[in-house]
Every structure is written in structure tokens, then in C-alpha cells.
Amino acid sequence: xxxxxxxxxxxxxxxxxxxLLGTKLTRFEEGLAELRLTLKPEHLQQHGFAHGGVVxxxxxxxxxxxxxxxxxxxxxxxxxxxxYTRPAIGEVLIARASVVSSGRSQAVCRxxxxxxxxxxxxxxxxxQGTIVPVSKPSKSPK
Amino acid sequence: xxxxxxxxxxxxxxxxxxxLLGTKLTRFEEGLAELRLTLKPEHLQQHGFAHGGVVxxxxxxxxxxxxxxxxxxxxxxxxxxxxYTRPAIGEVLIARASVVSSGRSQAVCRxxxxxxxxxxxxxxxxxQGTIVPVSKPSKSPK
Amino acid sequence: xxxxxxxxxxxxxxxxxxxLLGTKLTRFEEGLAELRLTLKPEHLQQHGFAHGGVVxxxxxxxxxxxxxxxxxxxxxxxxxxxxYTRPAIGEVLIARASVVSSGRSQAVCRxxxxxxxxxxxxxxxxxQGTIVPVSKPSKSPK
Amino acid sequence: xxxxxxxxxxxxxxxxxxxLLGTKLTRFEEGLAELRLTLKPEHLQQHGFAHGGVVxxxxxxxxxxxxxxxxxxxxxxxxxxxxYTRPAIGEVLIARASVVSSGRSQAVCRxxxxxxxxxxxxxxxxxQGTIVPVSKPSKSPK
Numbered sequence: 001x002x003x004x005x006x007x008x009x010x011x012x013x014x015x016x017x018x019x020l021l022g023t024k025l026t027r028f029e030e031g032l033a034e035l036r037l038t039l040k041p042e043h044l045q046q047h048g049f050a051h052g053g054v055v056x057x058x059x060x061x062x063x064x065x066x067x068x069x070x071x072x073x074x075x076x077x078x079x080x081x082x083x084y085t086r087p088a089i090g091e092v093l094i095a096r097a098s099v100v101s102s103g104r105s106q107a108v109c110r111x112x113x114x115x116x117x118x119x120x121x122x123x124x125x126x127x128q129g130t131i132v133p134v135s136k137p138s139k140s141p142k
Numbered sequence: 143x144x145x146x147x148x149x150x151x152x153x154x155x156x157x158x159x160x161x162l163l164g165t166k167l168t169r170f171e172e173g174l175a176e177l178r179l180t181l182k183p184e185h186l187q188q189h190g191f192a193h194g195g196v197v198x199x200x201x202x203x204x205x206x207x208x209x210x211x212x213x214x215x216x217x218x219x220x221x222x223x224x225x226y227t228r229p230a231i232g233e234v235l236i237a238r239a240s241v242v243s244s245g246r247s248q249a250v251c252r253x254x255x256x257x258x259x260x261x262x263x264x265x266x267x268x269x270q271g272t273i274v275p276v277s278k279p280s281k282s283p284k
Numbered sequence: 285x286x287x288x289x290x291x292x293x294x295x296x297x298x299x300x301x302x303x304l305l306g307t308k309l310t311r312f313e314e315g316l317a318e319l320r321l322t323l324k325p326e327h328l329q330q331h332g333f334a335h336g337g338v339v340x341x342x343x344x345x346x347x348x349x350x351x352x353x354x355x356x357x358x359x360x361x362x363x364x365x366x367x368y369t370r371p372a373i374g375e376v377l378i379a380r381a382s383v384v385s386s387g388r389s390q391a392v393c394r395x396x397x398x399x400x401x402x403x404x405x406x407x408x409x410x411x412q413g414t415i416v417p418v419s420k421p422s423k424s425p426k
Numbered sequence: 427x428x429x430x431x432x433x434x435x436x437x438x439x440x441x442x443x444x445x446l447l448g449t450k451l452t453r454f455e456e457g458l459a460e461l462r463l464t465l466k467p468e469h470l471q472q473h474g475f476a477h478g479g480v481v482x483x484x485x486x487x488x489x490x491x492x493x494x495x496x497x498x499x500x501x502x503x504x505x506x507x508x509x510y511t512r513p514a515i516g517e518v519l520i521a522r523a524s525v526v527s528s529g530r531s532q533a534v535c536r537x538x539x540x541x542x543x544x545x546x547x548x549x550x551x552x553x554q555g556t557i558v559p560v561s562k563p564s565k566s567p568k
Contacts, residue, residue, distance in 0.1 A: 016184045016185070043162075079226065225412065227385035301471060340482040364507070368504060
């Protein structure tokens with residue numbers, strides 16, 4: 001029987017974009033997920049910080065994992081909100097997401113993204129989002 | 143004298159992450175910005191759609207450009223919110239952002255992201271965010 | 285047969301909180317809703333502007349109406365995001381909401397809230413939210 | 427010398443809308459704020475739950491207090507995002523807000539709103555928002 005972490009890593013390995021960036025799943029259990037990304041020069045913007053899009057990608061992905069950990073099976077991020085709290089400067093980004101509330105039809109999750117510089121974590125973004133089970137498409141959206 | 147589009151393209155060229163993805167600035171004028179991204183296999187997630195993080199990156203960047211077009215000089219995205227409305231399937235993503243309200247201290251902007259498949263645009267995400275001028279740091283955030 | 289506007293007004297009349305505030309439904313058709321609120325002293329905060337909570341209430345309610353106009357039947361606001369763009373000063377607040385995208389399971393809507401002072405409308409808030417059909421509860425949320 | 431709680435209560439007493447609803451400030455210290463509202467029939471919507479606008483008002487106000495506790499002086503809510511996690515049924519609503527990150531120019535805060543029924547608290551909404559110091563208006567927003 002495959003454990004949860006093994007399953008989570010297979011999903012990540014199946015995402016070409018996560019492979020392009022180099023994301024690692026470092027924690028995945030009921031209600032919690034942690035992703036890590038070692039920053040490389042190609043992840044930066046014009047001032048030498050991690051691009052906001054990299055931070056948003058990592059938050060989005062961690063929220064989806066956290067929601068998936070309680071909803072099970074196939075899920076997707078319906079929406080999310082992200083506050084950038086400080087420039088993402090450092091060697092590594094860590095996104096830690098947890099479930100705030102979950103039911104049959106949705107999980108509301110929060111995620112904190114930290115930049116690690118010289119071993120010290122500093123919060124660089126705070127996110128909140130809604131994860132939903134993927135429903136079989138019975139009708140196309142307009 | 144350098145025109146606005148030329149300036150905008152230099153900023154994009156100075157963002158290694160935008161270069162990694164291949165983003166193009168296709169419109170940039172007062173109150174408006176449009177970015178385009180030709181989708182490649184490495185932009186996808188496990189179901190063959192553009193990864194939500196790619197869509198979020200493009201929306202974030204277009205919002206920042208739109209806000210910068212009215213605030214002038216150095217700006218950053220303070221926060222944003224993104225609704226995914228449909229899987230991003232197609233050859234190209236187009237993010238169109240516009241300014242809803244702007245003052246001295248902030249610009250509130252909206253962005254629609256479209257996936258173009260066989261020449262037809264379909265909305266795949268709707269975003270809203272706050273862009274602020276970069277202030278000289280007189281005190282570090284806690 | 286009852287028309288849409290009549291139905292919408294009955295829903296509003298059945299909301300004690302909307303009656304307490306004095307909200308009027310002034311437009312309601314497929315994909316669109318408009319609510320109006322004549323400001324009274326009890327709607328204000330300590331600086332004489334409409335309280336942010338009044339603006340948020342009006343935006344939330346207009347988003348729900350807009351979503352309900354395309355989803356039909358019973359709906360609720362799953363989540364929303366609101367940017368305050370300027371102090372809400374004037375005699376009347378008008379919230380205009382429209383549907384950005386809709387499918388079987390959700391409608392993504394946007395809403396602009398205007399304060400009307402001396403006949404002139406000024407945008408005081410911009411909102412975006414997700415409206416969903418009310419599902420029969422088969423399992424309690426945790 | 428007036429203490430923080432006394433100051434916070436005077437601000438609330440100066441908000442006619444908070445007086446109309448009957449909001450109480452029950453905790454206010456550096457980085458934290460708690461508001462309580464005893465639900466009355468006029469706070470409800472058509473299904474007998476607290477109206478989403480009441481919940482949004484309470485979250486908005488608690489976020490502002492939390493931000494104000496670290497920014498000092500005059501502050502306002504720039505924007506907020508709110509997920510409704512469950513119908514707000516009960517006798518009392520409690521909004522607990524805390525500061526996630528703060529600097530010179532903004533405080534990012536989160537707020538959980540609970541409905542208390544028969545002595546039991548259940549989360550009915552989760553919010554996140556940006557609080558900023560009120561700047562002297564040197565130029566009107568467009």
C-alpha cells in the first residue's frame with residue numbers, strides 16, 4: 001500500500017511546471033502540507049528577489065495539497081488570495097499550508113510562505129484559498 | 143526618449159523568471175497592460191492544463207504592469223486575489239489588466255486571463271489586486 | 285407568473301438585516317444586479333463615512349444576487365474579496381454586480397460600489413466573489 | 427492615562443453602525459482584537475442565519491482593530507477577503523483577529539469568526555486583510 005507522502009510526491013513528479021522549478025514535498029499529512037523550493041537565478045525578478053509569481057505558485061500548490069489531504073482524490077484550487085508581506089530573499093522558499101475548515105464540498109486553507117536566508121525563516125507571503133473536489137463535468141461552463 | 147512599451151519590455155527582460163517562461167508584453171499604456179505566454183509542455187500540471195501557478199504568475203505580473211502604468215516608477219503588488227474559472231487549455235495565455243481606481247498611494251487593478259485554443263479565447267481566471275509605489279525603507283518590517 | 289425583479293424584492297424583504305438597513309433592489313436581470321442604500325446616520329463610522337461593514341454588506345448581497353440570476357434557485361456567497369478605494373461619503377450607496385463566468389457549480393462575479401454625493405457617483409469599493417448553489421447537506425462540515 | 431481597551435471602546439462607541447448592531451470589544455492588546463455581537467432577529471437573512479453582511483462587518487472591524495493595535499493611531503482597512511465556512515447560527519458571533527505581519531506601512535491580519543450556539547463555538551468565516559495607517563491626503567484619488 002502506498003503511503004500519503006509517496007502519493008503526494010508522485011503527483012508533484014507528474015507536474016512538469018513543478019519539475020521545471022524544482023519543488024519538493026517535505027510534509028504531507030491530514031490537514032497539512034509543506035513544499036520547499038531552492039531558489040535559483042531563474043526564479044528571480046529584476047531586483048534579485050524571488051518573483052511574486054514563484055511565491056504565488058508555491059502558495060497555490062501548497063493550498064491544493066492541504067485541501068487534498070482532507071478531501072481525498074482529485075481536487076483543484078477554486079480561488080486564492082495572497083498578501084506579499086516582505087521581499088522573498090534567501091536560498092529557499094518554504095510554503096506551509098493547513099486546513100482551516102473542511103466539509104463535503106470544500107476545504108478552506110491557509111498558507112504561510114517563508115524565505116530562508118542564512119538559516120533564518122522570514123514570512124514573505126500569507127495566503128488563503130478554497131479547494132474543491134473535481135466534479136465530473138456534466139455541463140460546460142459558459 | 144524611451145517610450146512606455148520599450149520601458150515595459152526592458153523591465154520584463156530584466157526578470158529572469160519571465161524569461162524562463164517566455165512572457166511577452168503586448169500592450170502597455172496608461173491604465174492597461176497585456177501579457178502573453180506561449181504554453182510549452184513545462185508549463186503544465188498533471189492533467190495537461192497550464193499549472194495554476196503559471197496563471198497566477200501571469201495575472202500577478204499583468205496587475206503590476208497596469209498599476210505601474212498609472213503610479214509611475216517603481217511599484218510592487220501588495221496583494222491579489224484570483225478565481226480560476228476554467229482549466230487553462232490551449233496554445234497561448236493572455237492576461238489583460240486594467241486600473242479600476244488609483245490615487246497617490248495605491249492602484250486597484252483587475253485582470254482577466256484567457257486561454258487561447260484554436261484561435262478562440264476563453265476566460266480561465268479573474269484576478270483583482272492592489273499595486274503600491276515602492277517606498278524607501280525607513281524601518282524594517284517586523 | 286412572477287417576474288425576476290418581483291422575486292428578488294421578495295427575497296430582500298425576507299432578509300431582516302436588509303430591512304434594518306433599508307436596502308432596495310433596483311435592477312435584477314440575467315447576469316446583473318443593482319442594490320441601493322440611502323445612507324442614514326446609523327450607517328456611519330467615527331469619521332462620518334459609511335462604515336466599511338455597510339459597504340461590505342452591500343457588495344456581498346449584490347454579488348449573491350448577480351450569481352443567483354444565472355445559477356437559479358437557492359445560492360450563497362462562498363467567499364468574496366473587497367478593496368476599499370475611497371471613503372464612502374454621500375447620500376446613497378449603489379452596488380452594481382455582474383457575472384464574469386458561470387457554470388453548473390459556481391458563478392464568479394464582480395461588484396463595484398459607488399457613493400453618490402450631490403448626484404455624482406464615485407467608486408468606493410471593488411469586490412470579486414464566488415457564488416454557489418446551495419447543496420442539500422449530506423454530511424456536516426467538520 | 428487611558429489604557430488600550432478603554433481607547434478601543436471609545437472608538438467603537440463613536441461608530442454609529444457598531445452601536446446600531448450592538449458590537450462589544452472584548453479583547454484588545456498588541457497584535458490581537460476580539461469583538462462580540464449578540465445576534466438579534468434584525469441581524470438575520472431569509473433562512474434564519476446571521477446575514478453574511480453582519481459576519482463581513484464583524485470581520486472587517488476586528489481586522490481593523492488588530493491592525494490598529496500595532497500600527498497605532500488612525501488606520502483603515504485597505505482590503506479584505508472572507509471565506510464563509512458554515513451558516514452563522516447561534517446566539518453570539520465572536521470575531522478574533524491577529525496580526526500576521528506588520529511594518530511601517532501595513533499590517534496583514536487574519537480573523538476567524540465563530541458562531542456560538544449552546545455554548546459551543548463553530549467557525550463560520552475566515553478572513554484576511556490589509557490594514558494601513560491613514561495618511562494625510564495630499565492629493566485626491568482619481
